[in-house]
Amino acid sequence: AIPDxxxxxxxxxxxxxxxxxxxxxxxxxxxxxxxxxQLARSLLDEMELTPIDIGITPRGSDAMALVGxxxxxxxxxxxxxxxxxxxxxxxxxxxxxKAHRVVWDLGDGTEVSCGKGTEWTYGVGExxxxxxxxxxxxxxxxxxxxxxxxxxxxxxxxxSGSFSFQLTRAQRLDxxxxxxxxxxxx
Numbered sequence: 001a002i003p004d005x006x007x008x009x010x011x012x013x014x015x016x017x018x019x020x021x022x023x024x025x026x027x028x029x030x031x032x033x034x035x036x037x038q039l040a041r042s043l044l045d046e047m048e049l050t051p052i053d054i055g056i057t058p059r060g061s062d063a064m065a066l067v068g069x070x071x072x073x074x075x076x077x078x079x080x081x082x083x084x085x086x087x088x089x090x091x092x093x094x095x096x097x098k099a100h101r102v103v104w105d106l107g108d109g110t111e112v113s114c115g116k117g118t119e120w121t122y123g124v125g126e127x128x129x130x131x132x133x134x135x136x137x138x139x140x141x142x143x144x145x146x147x148x149x150x151x152x153x154x155x156x157x158x159x160s161g162s163f164s165f166q167l168t169r170a171q172r173l174d175x176x177x178x179x180x181x182x183x184x185x186x
Contacts, residue, residue, distance in 0.1 A: 014029045015029065015034075015092075015157050015158065018092070034091070034092065034157055036092070036093050036154065036156040036157045036159050037154070037159070037163075039091050039092075039093045039156065040093050040095050040154035041163070043088050043091075043095050043154075044095070044165075046088055046090070047081075047086050047088050047095075047097060048081060049082070049084075049097060049150070049167060050081050050082055051082065051146065051147075051167040051169035052075040052076065052078065052082045052083065052146055052148050052167075052169060053076035053082065053169070054073075054144065054146050054169055054171045055072070055074035055075060055076035055117065055119055055120070056071060056072065056073055056144065056173065057120045058071075059120075064175065064176045065136060065173055065174070065175045065176070066175065066176055066177070066178050067136055067139055067175060067176070067177045068135060068136075068137070069126055069135065070126060070127065070128035070133050070134075070135050071135065071136065072117070072118065072119075072129040072133045073102075073104050073112065073114065073129065073132045073144075073146070074116060074117030074119045074120070074129075074132060075099075075102060075116045075117060075146075075148070078116055082099075082148070083099045083148070084096075084098030084099050084150065085097065085098040086098070091156075092156045092157055093154055093155070093156030094154065094155055094156060095152055095153065095155075096152070096154075097150055097151070097153075098150065098151065099148040099150045100115075100150070100151060101113055101114065102116070102117070102132075102146050102147065102149070103146075103147045103149065104132070104134070104144065104146055104147075105144070105145040105147070106134050106136075106142060106144055107143045107144055107145075107173070108136060108137075108138065108140075110134060112133075112134055114131060114132030115131065115132070116131075117129065117131050117133075118130055118131040118132065136175045138175070139175050139176050140174075140175055141172060141174050141175075142173045142175060143172060144172075144173050145169070145170045146168065146171075147166045147168040148166060148168075149164065149165075150164065150165050150167065151163075151164050152164075152165070
């Protein structure tokens, strides 16, 4: 609400807010009680961001990786919700969030930091990933965690800032050892 006579000369400290409602632009004066950083943090929930879908070789829920062979790691089908950028504007605050790296905890004490990674495709064989991968040295059942690291930049009410957060997804990976048995035949 605008106090009487404040359309041209608002009270000291009041802030002019511009909001979009469809194609309609709304301008109004508000008291400076709004904490834009708190508003930006509340908008983060409205963005419905999710952890990346894990892309990993070998593919398939029952597939088994092998000791000594490269495992490829990537963000599977990255979207605005899993990688960004994704933007939102409400209540006089605008915010854009985007992921900038993924830290993979591979369950064997190794962590690898990458971007989106490179998706493995049939035909590349046993080559290591050109951007993000790992080779296991022992067989076992591992929990692979992919933590995407995000930055959200916001502005509103004459202020701006950013905050960081991470989203994590986990998946089981079985790693086996290939045994070769040599027999002599006659």
